[in-house]
Amino acid sequence: MSLTLYAHPFSSYCQKVLVALYENATPFTYRKLGPDDPAAGAEWARLWPMKHMPVLVDGATPIVESSVIIEHLGLFHPGPVQLVPADAKQALGTRMMDRFFDNDVMTPMQAIVSDHLRPADDRDPYGVARARAKLDDAYRWLDGAIAERHWACGDAFSLADCAAAPSLFYADWVHEIDASFGHVRAYRARLLARPSFARAVEEARPFRNLFPPGAPDRD
Numbered sequence: 001m002s003l004t005l006y007a008h009p010f011s012s013y014c015q016k017v018l019v020a021l022y023e024n025a026t027p028f029t030y031r032k033l034g035p036d037d038p039a040a041g042a043e044w045a046r047l048w049p050m051k052h053m054p055v056l057v058d059g060a061t062p063i064v065e066s067s068v069i070i071e072h073l074g075l076f077h078p079g080p081v082q083l084v085p086a087d088a089k090q091a092l093g094t095r096m097m098d099r100f101f102d103n104d105v106m107t108p109m110q111a112i113v114s115d116h117l118r119p120a121d122d123r124d125p126y127g128v129a130r131a132r133a134k135l136d137d138a139y140r141w142l143d144g145a146i147a148e149r150h151w152a153c154g155d156a157f158s159l160a161d162c163a164a165a166p167s168l169f170y171a172d173w174v175h176e177i178d179a180s181f182g183h184v185r186a187y188r189a190r191l192l193a194r195p196s197f198a199r200a201v202e203e204a205r206p207f208r209n210l211f212p213p214g215a216p217d218r219d
Contacts, residue, residue: 003028003077006044007054010207012106012166013066014054015200019162020070022196024079028056067098070159083159090153097152097160100138105167108134112174116212135175143181150190157194165197173216192219 005021005028007014021028031040033053047062048055056063056072063072074084085091108131115128146152152160168177168188177184191197201219208215 002059004031004057005029005054006031006033006040006047006057008033008207009200009204010210011053012110012170013052015166015169015197015204016066016162017054017056017069018200018203019165019194019196020073020083020159022199023081023083023157023162024073024077026073026077026079067095067102067159067163070162081157083157083162085156085158094153094158094160097158098163100142101152101160101163101167104134104138105142105171106163108132108138109167109171109174113170113212132175135171136178139177139181139184142187143183146187147183152187161191161194165191165194166200169197169201169219173211173219174213 003026005014005017007017007030009015009018009032020026031037031043033041033044044053044055045051047057048064050064052064054066054069056069058072058076063069070083074082084094111131112128115124118124149155151157152164164187168184168191171177172188177188179185192201
């Protein structure tokens, strides 16, 4: 069956799924969400009224939530890169790291970004300070967790790395990873050099002006 992805290149959760697709060179039709294709936006809203990106359609079945989409691809459209280990115990560790990157890195990063979309007199400095503190806690924990690992869960690139790539990419833009967290900085650099994520970053480059806090002149 054919695959269709409704996504925006600059979205972190869309990039997470794009990395998985690019890792295995999985063929799909890319319906880019945005003003240039209002029909794609209307289709996306009908498929998933919550209007979260991305949505994958497999044949006639819509699949939602980035982690579920990647697991679906592994089950029904497997490729040479197995992103979720077959071993149940190893798979639990991979899923835990995936949730860490989504919940403890991506979420506070997005809180900081979202604050820039508020009216100036409705900003939330307390909430932003808490988000920055949470990112520091996440960087600190991660620095120890991956000290002897090449990828998030060891030697093999996985679902967890698909989540880590965009979350650390954007988190470092809004709250730079301190030099004391050298393992995290080196890991982020390895992710940026991975061809699948490098492709996603390049495809998103034309949209950097959309980043509410302002995109830094790097990466």
